[in-house]
Amino acid sequence: MRKLAIVPAYNEEGSVGRVVADIRQRAPGFDVLVVDDGSTDATAREAEAAGATLLQHPFNLGIGGAVQSGFKYAARHGYDIAVQVDGDGQHDPGYLTKLLDALCNTPGTDMVCGTRFRERTGYRAPLARRVGMIVFSIVLSAITRQRITDPTSGFRMANRRGIELFARDYPHDYPEVEAILMIHAHRLRLLEVPVEMSQRDSGRSSIGKGHSVYYMIKVLLAILVGLFRGRVAVEPGEDAPVSAQRSI
Numbered sequence: 001m002r003k004l005a006i007v008p009a010y011n012e013e014g015s016v017g018r019v020v021a022d023i024r025q026r027a028p029g030f031d032v033l034v035v036d037d038g039s040t041d042a043t044a045r046e047a048e049a050a051g052a053t054l055l056q057h058p059f060n061l062g063i064g065g066a067v068q069s070g071f072k073y074a075a076r077h078g079y080d081i082a083v084q085v086d087g088d089g090q091h092d093p094g095y096l097t098k099l100l101d102a103l104c105n106t107p108g109t110d111m112v113c114g115t116r117f118r119e120r121t122g123y124r125a126p127l128a129r130r131v132g133m134i135v136f137s138i139v140l141s142a143i144t145r146q147r148i149t150d151p152t153s154g155f156r157m158a159n160r161r162g163i164e165l166f167a168r169d170y171p172h173d174y175p176e177v178e179a180i181l182m183i184h185a186h187r188l189r190l191l192e193v194p195v196e197m198s199q200r201d202s203g204r205s206s207i208g209k210g211h212s213v214y215y216m217i218k219v220l221l222a223i224l225v226g227l228f229r230g231r232v233a234v235e236p237g238e239d240a241p242v243s244a245q246r247s248i
Helices: 016-026 043-049 063-076 093-105 127-144 160-168 175-185 209-228
Strands: 003-009 030-036 053-056 081-084 111-115 156-158 190-194
Touching (some): 003 093, 016 030, 016 043, 016 093, 030 043, 043 053, 053 063, 063 175, 093 111, 093 156, 093 190, 127 175, 160 175
Parallel strands (some): 003 030, 003 081, 111 190
Antiparallel strands (some): 081 156, 111 156
16 A cells, blocks of 8 residues: 655745655554745655655646645555645644544544544644634534534545545635535545644644634535536546535
């Protein structure tokens, strides 16, 4: 079984080297791919110095574009498992074994998501962001008919079907919430696994204090549009003729 850790990074020179080193030490069965999303600092140099394979974008595409590049790489190079580990140091590579165990040993599961909120972990998000997370959780839980506790977590591991789906198509703006809709629409199964996460080591979040409300409104609109958009009826993770349409 070939396993890949995808590390999207934009101006994360202060943390990406440690993230790569932690993955190699604590999850040695995973190859490490850093997707440098048009950084203007020494992110690429630090990633290579730590021993990662480097994929560089000529300019910044955003987190969705960086993650999709990682999934494309995983699909083309025959990986069976791919996991996103953010380059800012929030995701603990020590949990990769736990995610892998849940993915491989829970029948029918195609993707596992590390959740900060199914158990008490002490993680505290800013108030406006917590409100958005609660709203997204309620909406997505109703749509998918399963409990979603951490819809904005990017700490996600997918099997080959998930890799192929996200290599073909992945949301590019604020992708975590919309990706859950994609999983549901393509009849893949998502499982949440409790993990602990840290505050980011360095760099700056793409969702600033003044943008939390804008982010929430924009994502809710994207969900609303998705509910009324025709979807191709497919087998889990596969394409299908355009004539076979259904709604989420």
